[in-house]
Amino acid sequence: MIPIRQSSGGVTFAVKVHPRAKRNAITGELGDALKVSLTSPPVEGRANEACIEFFVNLLKVPHCSVTIASGQTRRGKRIRVSRLLAEQVRQHMAM
DSSP: OOOOEEETTEEEEEEEEEOSOSSOEEEEEETTEEEEEOSSOSSTTHHHHHHHHHHHHHHTOOGGGEEEEEOTTSSEEEEEEOSOOHHHHHHHHHO
16 A cells, blocks of 8 residues: 555645546556546646546545645646545545
């Protein structure tokens, strides 16, 4: 399982985004990052919005709880989730 770091601001974890995929899904791990396939293209922030929406639905949290902490213009990103503990995030990802 990928490292999920807990802090006072929530939990963070790394993802590697594959845009223009056939479906939105977690497709595995790449080193310390979670591989995420998204149907959106990487233009005008659409893939970033799709990434946030994917984790909002997966983790069942409000939209304001998920942000991209770093990597807005790269495929490698760090996702920050507030209102959940690291163990809760792991449980949702295992489903």
